[in-house]
Amino acid sequence: xxxxxxxxxxxxxxxxxxxxxxxxxxxxxxxxxxxxxxxxxxxxxxxxxxxxxxxxxxxxxxxxxxxxxxxxxxxxxxxxxxxxxxxxxxxxxxxxxxxxxxxxxxxxxxxxxxxxxxxxxxxxxxxxxxxxxxxxxxxxxxxxxxxxxxxxxxxxxxxxxxxxxxxxxxxxxxxxxxxxxxxxxxxxxxxxxxxxxxxxxxxxxxxxxxxxxxxxxxxxxxxxxxxxxxxxxxxxxxxxxxxxxxxxxxxxxxxxxxxxxxxxxxxxxxxxxxxxxxxxxxxxxxxx
Amino acid sequence: xxxxxxxxxxxxxxxxxxxxxxxxxxxxxxxxxxxxxxxxxxxxxxxxxxxxxxxxxxxxxxxxxxxxxxxxxxxxxxxxxxxxxxxxxxxxxxxxxxxxxxxxxxxxxxxxxxxxxxxxxxxxxxxxxxxxxxxxxxxxxxxxxxxxxxxxxxxxxxxxxxxxxxxxxxxxxxxxxxxxxxxxxxxxxxxxxxxxxxxxxxxxxxxxxxxxxxxxxxxxxxxxxxxxxxxxxxxxxxxxxxxxxxxxxxxxxxxxxxxxxxxxxxxxxxxxxxxxxxxxxxxxxxxxxxxxxxxxxxxxxxxxxxxxxxxxxxxxxxxxxxxx
Numbered sequence: 001x002x003x004x005x006x007x008x009x010x011x012x013x014x015x016x017x018x019x020x021x022x023x024x025x026x027x028x029x030x031x032x033x034x035x036x037x038x039x040x041x042x043x044x045x046x047x048x049x050x051x052x053x054x055x056x057x058x059x060x061x062x063x064x065x066x067x068x069x070x071x072x073x074x075x076x077x078x079x080x081x082x083x084x085x086x087x088x089x090x091x092x093x094x095x096x097x098x099x100x101x102x103x104x105x106x107x108x109x110x111x112x113x114x115x116x117x118x119x120x121x122x123x124x125x126x127x128x129x130x131x132x133x134x135x136x137x138x139x140x141x142x143x144x145x146x147x148x149x150x151x152x153x154x155x156x157x158x159x160x161x162x163x164x165x166x167x168x169x170x171x172x173x174x175x176x177x178x179x180x181x182x183x184x185x186x187x188x189x190x191x192x193x194x195x196x197x198x199x200x201x202x203x204x205x206x207x208x209x210x211x212x213x214x215x216x217x218x219x220x221x222x223x224x225x226x227x228x229x230x231x232x233x234x235x236x237x238x239x240x241x242x243x244x245x246x247x248x249x250x251x252x253x254x255x256x257x258x259x260x261x262x263x264x265x266x267x268x269x270x271x272x273x274x275x276x277x278x279x280x281x282x283x284x285x286x287x288x
Numbered sequence: 289x290x291x292x293x294x295x296x297x298x299x300x301x302x303x304x305x306x307x308x309x310x311x312x313x314x315x316x317x318x319x320x321x322x323x324x325x326x327x328x329x330x331x332x333x334x335x336x337x338x339x340x341x342x343x344x345x346x347x348x349x350x351x352x353x354x355x356x357x358x359x360x361x362x363x364x365x366x367x368x369x370x371x372x373x374x375x376x377x378x379x380x381x382x383x384x385x386x387x388x389x390x391x392x393x394x395x396x397x398x399x400x401x402x403x404x405x406x407x408x409x410x411x412x413x414x415x416x417x418x419x420x421x422x423x424x425x426x427x428x429x430x431x432x433x434x435x436x437x438x439x440x441x442x443x444x445x446x447x448x449x450x451x452x453x454x455x456x457x458x459x460x461x462x463x464x465x466x467x468x469x470x471x472x473x474x475x476x477x478x479x480x481x482x483x484x485x486x487x488x489x490x491x492x493x494x495x496x497x498x499x500x501x502x503x504x505x506x507x508x509x510x511x512x513x514x515x516x517x518x519x520x521x522x523x524x525x526x527x528x529x530x531x532x533x534x535x536x537x538x539x540x541x542x543x544x545x546x547x548x549x550x551x552x553x554x555x556x557x558x559x560x561x562x563x564x565x566x567x568x569x570x571x572x573x574x575x576x577x578x579x580x581x582x583x584x585x586x587x588x589x590x591x592x593x594x595x596x597x598x599x600x601x602x603x604x605x606x607x608x609x610x611x612x
Contacts, residue, residue, distance in 0.1 A: 032401050034544075080591060088598030092347050095404070096551040097594045099544055103587035111580060217540065221412065224405045232401055265416040268409050275406055276394030284402075 002133055004254045005247075010139055012246025013146040014201055018219065019226035019238035020153060021197030027170035027233035028190040031081060034098040037219030038105035039195050043069050043202025044211030045113045052120035058207070065203035066196045073195025076101060077188050102216070109213045119210035142204050149200060150239060157235060166190050170233060225271060231284020240282055298473075305465045310458060322457035326529060328569045329464035330522045333471045335549040335561035337518030340475065342555050343484075344511045345491035346396070350407030351519045352543030353414035354384045358520025359527040359537060360418060363430040368423075373436035374447075377524050384520030385513040392512040396505070411543040418535035429534030436463075436528055460529050467525060468562070471518055476558045478514070487511055519546075552593065554600020563601055 018040065025033045043065040051061035084097050128135045157163035165186045168176040177183045202211065226245045230237025245267070252263035275281070313321045334351050341348035358380040365376035395406050418424045435450035453459045478484050486507055489497040498504045527533045549568055553560025571589065575582045593601075 026401070030401075032404065080595065083595055084598045087595075090555060090599070092342075092555075093551065093594070093598045095347065096548055097591065097598075099548060100587050100590040100594060103583060104591060107581075107583035107587055111584060221408065221540065224408060228402065228405050228409075232405075262416070262420050265413065265420055268413045268416065271409065272391075272395065272406060272413070275398060275402070279398045279402060281402075 004250050006133060006135060008247035008250030009243070010135075010143045010246070011250055012243030013143045013150070014205060014242075015222065015226055015246045016150055016239040016242025017146045017197060017201040017204075018223050019230070019242045020150065020235065021194040021201075022223045023227050023230075023233055023235065023238035024166075024197070025191055025194035026227070027235075028166060029077075029081065029085070029094075029187055031085075031094045032098060032224075033194070034095070034220055035076075035102040035105050035216075036194075036198050036223050037216035037221075038102050038109065039069055039073070039198035040202035040205075040219050041109055041211060041213065041216045042072070042105065043199030044206035045109065045118070045202075046199070047203035047206045048113075048118045048120055048211060052118065052206075058123050062200065062203045065199045069199025069202075070192040070196040074188050074192040076195070077191035081191070082184070082187070102220070106213070106216055109216070113213060115213050117210055117212040118206070120207055123207050138207060142208060145204060146201065149197070153197070154235065154239075162186065162189055225267075228271065228275060228281055231281030234281075234283045237281055237283035302469055305469065306462070309465075310461065319455075319457060322455075322461040323529070324569070324573060326457070326461045326464040327526070328566050329461075329468040330526045330529075331546070331549070331569065332562045332565040333468055333525075334519045334522035335546045335553075335565050336471055336475050336558075337515035337522075338546045339550045339553075339555070339558070339561045340478075340487075340511055340515045340518075342550055343479065343491060344487045344508055345494070346399070346508070346512075347401070347404035347547065348407050348512075348515065349404050349540075349543045349547050350410035351515070351546040352411040352538040352540065353407075354388065354516040354519030355523030355526070355542065355546075356411075356414045356418060356533075356535075356538040357387060358384045358523035359533045360424055360430070361520065362524035363433050363527050363533050364423060366433055367430055373434075373528055374439055377521055377528075380524035381517040381521040384523075385517040388513050388516030389509055392509045392516075393505070396508045396512060408540065408543065411538070411540050415535045415539060424535070427535060429532060429537075431532040433527060433531045433533075435531065464525060464529075467521065471521075472559065472562060475518075479558055483510075548590075552590075552601060557600070560600055567601065 018036070021039075022033055022036045025031055025036075046065040046068055047058075047061040049061075050056050050064055051058050080097055080101065081094060084094055088094070122136075122138045124137045124141055126137045128137060128140065157167060165176070165181045166189070168179065168181055169183055169186055169190070173183060205211070222245065226241035227238055228241070229244050230239070230241030248267050248270075249263065252266060256263050256266060309325065310322075313319065334355050337354070338348045338351045361380040361383045362373070362376040365371040365379060366373055371379075391410070395403065395410075398406055419426055424430065435456065436447075438449035438452070439447040450456055450459055479487070486497070486502060489500070489502065490504060490508060490511075494504050494508075523538060527537070530537075545568065549564035550561045551564065552568060553562065553564030572582070572586055575586050578585050
């Protein structure tokens with residue numbers, strides 16, 4: 001059982017980091033970023049290319065992945081989402097754009113990196129073994145890094161000027177603008193930051209699960225679920241949702257194992273039942 | 289006068305689909321177009337359902353689930369219960385409508401992206417359920433579904449059995465197109481009826497509509513049920529054409545595509561989903577020559593279209609509206 005809980009915690013730390021980026025973009029721009037999973041995949045492949053094939057240090061690869069995704073996210077916001085939001089009559093139009101971007105990234109990933117499953121050498125070797133626990137050290141390191149990133153992100157949102165500006169933007173865009181917050185600039189920063197988080201977690205996880213060009217969509221769906229559990233557009237909710245989903249998955253896989261492959265079915269059904277009781281998730285704003 | 293113009297346009301449109309298009313296909317020997325156009329017609333029906341949920345102000349990314357449920361319902365009825373396809377078609381639609389009432393009552397309380405995300409998850413639920421249930425044969429799916437049989441009335445054969453027809457693809461084409469015309473005519477009539485006005489009121493402001501004495505929960509469940517009915521019969525007819533169904537016959541991608549069809553055609557227009565489906569499906573097919581660049585070009589064009597015409601293709605003819 002300890003093993004199951006530790007696995008759940010480890011999964012949760014990564015999931016929380018994935019959900020954070022998605023929820024940030026949603027909070028700032030009211031855009032449901034379908035392409036989040038694809039951004040994760042891009043991050044994973046960049047680390048694979050730099051760390052796995054060129055054998056540069058892992059830190060350099062991770063930084064390159066974060067930077068690339070931040071630039072990519074910024075460009076997507078500036079040239080695509082901003083234009084469509086300005087021109088369209090209905091808010092939902094951005095969803096078509098987001099889906100288009102997701103398909104585009106999917107295609108680009110397939111062309112650039114191929115369809116093979118890719119893995120990289122372990123960053124640290126060895127396994128921690130005790131009475132009823134087996135944890136590879138690289139998993140410990142990844143979980144610790146993920147938690148560090150989450151803490152850094154939360155601290156930045158709470159105590160720095162851009163963080164305050166973005167929180168103001170999430171609360172009320174017009175009011176923030178009236179108070180002199182440069183909303184366009186911070187939308188750009190926020191989108192870039194959200195994309196960067198996707199790249200970071202993709203880069204971290206390639207060291208453990210590897211990466212292939214087809215996992216973008218499933219990752220996006222998982223991220224949507226976490227955001228729904230916690231409540232869309234709330235940082236705390238995303239973190240909580242990530243840990244809850246990680247735990248559910250880990251416990252479900254071990255408990256429901258006997259009944260076949262129904263863990264995700266059970267989670268989905270539970271999620272729908274939960275949402276019909278609590279439509280805004282655990283911490284969501286009403287009708288976010 | 290305007291009424292007359294519209295009626296003429298509708299008849300002309302039906303004539304193009306039922307007479308001119310088959311003639312052109314026969315003349316150019318592009319028999320595969322029958323299959324392509326049948327698919328477009330059936331997908332357009334399902335997209336029309338999604339459009340109706342948009343009409344009440346909900347983003348529905350769950351139509352793939354209902355297409356799958358409808359397909360399985362029809363397949364199970366035909367293969368396991370030995371029912372005629374023609375009977376299973378409306379039954380599949382009604383089954384989907386019943387399911388959507390049960391699911392819709394709780395989840396239609398959600399709005400905006402929450403509803404969108406739950407319906408997206410619904411598609412995955414449908415796929416996983418089909419994998420897990422013994423009735424649906426799991427990953428093997430249901431195959432070798434017999435083609436639709438004859439319809440007779442008082443000894444006259446109205447529609448011959450599809451196995452007796454030499455050009456089966458053409459028969460399916462007529463079936464799909466007639467279904468599409470009927471569905472969109474019904475949809476058009478619905479939107480321009482009192483019920484349509486009530487649905488529009490839901491989209492504009494549910495609280496206000498409720499304060500005017502409308503039974504908002506009942507109305508939105510009704511719209512969702514109609515939408516799912518359309519998804520169900522679309523899926524059921526699709527299964528009859530391909531004669532097989534698997535859990536992966538309709539996936540999240542299809543659900544998203546149904547939604548995109550509506551967006552691309554334009555949400556303000558009943559016939560938007562039809563145009564959107566045609567453009568997206570044919571665009572995808574035509575790009576087949578591009579090989580590995582197919583998805584890249586397709587999505588690139590989609591993004592460009594969105595940048596140029598964020599309110600849908602049909603918005604070209606509408607007067608430019610300024611945002612307040």
